[in-house]
Amino acid sequence: MTADMVVDARWLAPPGPMERVLHALEARRRGQPLRLLIHREPYPLYELLSARGIEWQSRRLADGCYEVLIGGEARGA
Amino acid sequence: MQRGGLDFQQAPPLDVPLRFFLTAPLFLFCAGLLLFTPAAWDGQRWSPALLAAVHLVTLGFLAMAMMGAALQLLAVVAGTPVARPRLVAGLVHGPVALGTLLLAAGFWLSLGWPFYPALALLAVAVTAFVVAVVASLRRAARNATVTALAAAVFALAVTLALGLRLGVTRIGGAGPEDFIGWVDLHAAWGMLGWVFILVAGVAYQVVPMFQLTPVYPRWLMLSLVPLLMAGLLALSLAQASGRAWPQDAAMLLLAAGPLLFAVVTLHLQHRRRRRVADVTLDYWRVGLGSLVAAVLLGVAPVAEGHTPTLVGILFLYGFAVSTVNGMLYKILPFLAWFHLQSQLQVGAGSIPNMKEFISDGRARRQFYVHVAALGLLLLSALAAGPWRYAAAVGVCLSALLLGANLWGVWHLFRRQGGRALSA
Numbered sequence: 474m475t476a477d478m479v480v481d482a483r484w485l486a487p488p489g490p491m492e493r494v495l496h497a498l499e500a501r502r503r504g505q506p507l508r509l510l511i512h513r514e515p516y517p518l519y520e521l522l523s524a525r526g527i528e529w530q531s532r533r534l535a536d537g538c539y540e541v542l543i544g545g546e547a548r549g550a
Numbered sequence: 551m552q553r554g555g556l557d558f559q560q561a562p563p564l565d566v567p568l569r570f571f572l573t574a575p576l577f578l579f580c581a582g583l584l585l586f587t588p589a590a591w592d593g594q595r596w597s598p599a600l601l602a603a604v605h606l607v608t609l610g611f612l613a614m615a616m617m618g619a620a621l622q623l624l625a626v627v628a629g630t631p632v633a634r635p636r637l638v639a640g641l642v643h644g645p646v647a648l649g650t651l652l653l654a655a656g657f658w659l660s661l662g663w664p665f666y667p668a669l670a671l672l673a674v675a676v677t678a679f680v681v682a683v684v685a686s687l688r689r690a691a692r693n694a695t696v697t698a699l700a701a702a703v704f705a706l707a708v709t710l711a712l713g714l715r716l717g718v719t720r721i722g723g724a725g726p727e728d729f730i731g732w733v734d735l736h737a738a739w740g741m742l743g744w745v746f747i748l749v750a751g752v753a754y755q756v757v758p759m760f761q762l763t764p765v766y767p768r769w770l771m772l773s774l775v776p777l778l779m780a781g782l783l784a785l786s787l788a789q790a791s792g793r794a795w796p797q798d799a800a801m802l803l804l805a806a807g808p809l810l811f812a813v814v815t816l817h818l819q820h821r822r823r824r825r826v827a828d829v830t831l832d833y834w835r836v837g838l839g840s841l842v843a844a845v846l847l848g849v850a851p852v853a854e855g856h857t858p859t860l861v862g863i864l865f866l867y868g869f870a871v872s873t874v875n876g877m878l879y880k881i882l883p884f885l886a887w888f889h890l891q892s893q894l895q896v897g898a899g900s901i902p903n904m905k906e907f908i909s910d911g912r913a914r915r916q917f918y919v920h921v922a923a924l925g926l927l928l929l930s931a932l933a934a935g936p937w938r939y940a941a942a943v944g945v946c947l948s949a950l951l952l953g954a955n956l957w958g959v960w961h962l963f964r965r966q967g968g969r970a971l972s973a
Contacts, residue, residue: 484762484823488887488904499897513759516626517888520561524892537765 477508483538484512491518494543498527506544514539561625562635564889564963565970569643570618571882572960575953577610577650578871582945584658591930591938600859602658607866608740609650609672613706615874616748617642617679619881620699623752624683630690638682645675653717662721669717676710679703694771698751701775705743705782712736728789735789737862742804743782745870750774750811752877760880761831763818770814777807805845812838812845829913833876836921840868859931867945868924875920875952882956883907886963893968901966907959916951923948 480497482490490511497507509515514531522529522543531541581603584590590599621639625631632638649671656664683703690696713736719729758765781803788796816838819831844864847857883904890901923944930938963970 486760486762486824487884488891491888491891492899492903495891495897496899514629516629517561521888521892525895 477506477542480507480509482509482511487517490515491521494518495521498525498543504544506542509541509543510538511541512538515541561888562621562631562639563970564885564968566635566639567618567622567885568882568960568970569639570614570621571878572953572956573643573647574611574614574618574878575949575956577606577614577647578949579946579953580610580651580654581606582942582947582949584654585930585942585945586939587658590942591934598658598660602654604862604866605657606650606654607871608745609646609653612745612866612870612874614643614646614650615878616745617646619752619877620679620683620748622881622885623695623755624686624690624699626755630686632682632686634682638678641678642675645671645678649675656720665717665721669714673710673714676706680707694766695751695754697775698747698754701779702744702748702751705739705747708782709736709740709744712739728792731789735785738785738804739782741865741870742778742808746808746811747775747778749870749873753811753815753873756877756880757815757818757834761819761828761834762823764821766818767814770810774807774811777803777810781807801849805849808841808845812841827910829910829917830876830879832917833872833879833920836924837869837872837876840864840872840924844869856931860928863924863927863931867927872920872924875916878952878956879908879913880904882959886959886968889970890963890966890968894966902962907962908955912951912955912958916948916955919944919951920948 478497478501480490480493482493485493490509494507494509501507509518514533518541519529519531527543529541529543531539534540584599584603584606587599590597590603621632621635649668652664652668653672655661656668680703683699687696687700687703712732716729716732716736754766754771757763781800784796784800784803788794788800815834819834822831841864844861847864848861886907887901887904894901923941926937926941926944929935930941960970
């Protein structure tokens with residue numbers, strides 16, 4: 474099982490978190506999930522992922538930050 | 551836990567907020583032009599030119615920009631975008647623009663007939679906006695920004711109702727007793743209810759988001775709206791009943807809310823994580839300083855006869871225009887980047903970053919002109935002199951530079967292959 478690639482985007486100003494996720498999507502192995510840590514719920518990121526055909530699931534952590542698991546095959550990847 | 555996939559589309563198309571942001575500076579420019587009028591400062595707050603300029607700023611610039619931002623933010627912050635955003639934008643933007651121009655013409659030229667179409671257009675626009683936002687907010691999870699948006703929209707509706715009543719008087723209808731008191735009430739609901747509460751509600755999100763400050767404390771987010779609403783209701787009761795005690799309570803509440811907000815925001819900005827020079831941060835500092843000065847001057851007037859005009863300039867141009875101007879420098883480049891990335895789906899780093907959409911240099915030059923204009927406006931309120939023409943030049947130039955910077959974002963977006971009219 475492929476380990477998650479962790480992207481820590483906490484306390485980055487927009488659009489820094491999305492840029493890091495996009496970099497990671499290019500760098501990851503095919504099918505490797507990303508685990509994003511971010512300090513606020515990233516609604517705009519959800520839309521970018523949706524446009525690329527990438528599924529995600531998010532949850533709020535105890536410290537108020539969010540963890541977003543980004544996985545699935547990218548369309549055309 | 552939230553799960554999403556292929557059909558997650560929340561943000562409205564770029565053309566929805568864009569039309570508001572790109573046209574707003576034009577109204578600020580027109581307000582500046584009116585200040586060249588020789589009699590603009592005669593009679594201060596009641597001069598036709600100044601009345602027209604105030605409404606160009608409050609409706610044409612502030613309401614225009616804030617409505618565009620609200621339509622955008624509901625999707626990003628609350629996760630509940632406005633339904634049929636293009637229809638709503640069409641019902642709001644055009645009528646606000648045309649209605650504001652007609653209203654300003656009516657004030658400036660002391661004509662009655664422009665008020666008929668102006669009031670009708672503004673009523674249509676504000677009603678459409680209020681209905682659309684309320685429908686969206688009803689689906690949103692409760693948080694401080696959602697509460698503030700709801701309160702601000704309610705205040706906008708009250709401001710409109712009072713404005714319509716006063717407008718009917720201008721046309722020749724029977725006016726209420728104590729006309730000036732009702733004008734002050736209209737201004738209070740508009741400035742403190744609509745403008746201030748909306749700026750605060752938006753700040754709860756964009757200040758931590760873009761300036762990397764700690765989040766606002768819960769006690770402030772829970773108390774600010776009740777404080778302001780209680781104050782405005784007390785003021786309304788005082789005006790309707792003629793009693794003094796609600797007025798005193800209102801002054802206390804309406805001073806406390808903005809002061810607390812200003813102090814807390816400045817404190818949060820002092821504790822931000824990355825201490826880099828930022829024009830938006832400087833706009834906030836000027837804005838919050840002006841807010842504090844406006845409140846203190848409002849409760850302890852020291853400039854006999856000039857206080858209402860000074861308070862108006864400090865609040866409208868010093869606080870509201872500054873903070874909105876600063877926020878536009880973050881919101882529009884972010885939207886341009888986001889929509890470009892969404893449409894083109896290119897690799898990271900292939901499209902301009904936010905600083906390439908509006909450079910720090912250009913933003914800072916416009917900031918300096920804005921601050922100079924603010925100083926000259928305050929001086930103009932205190933004494934006659936050639937600085938009054940310089941103030942007009944400053945306001946016009948600042949608006950032109952802001953407009954050029956914002957249109958530059960749009961121009962670069964298009965050059966990169968972006969489409970405003972995306973699905």
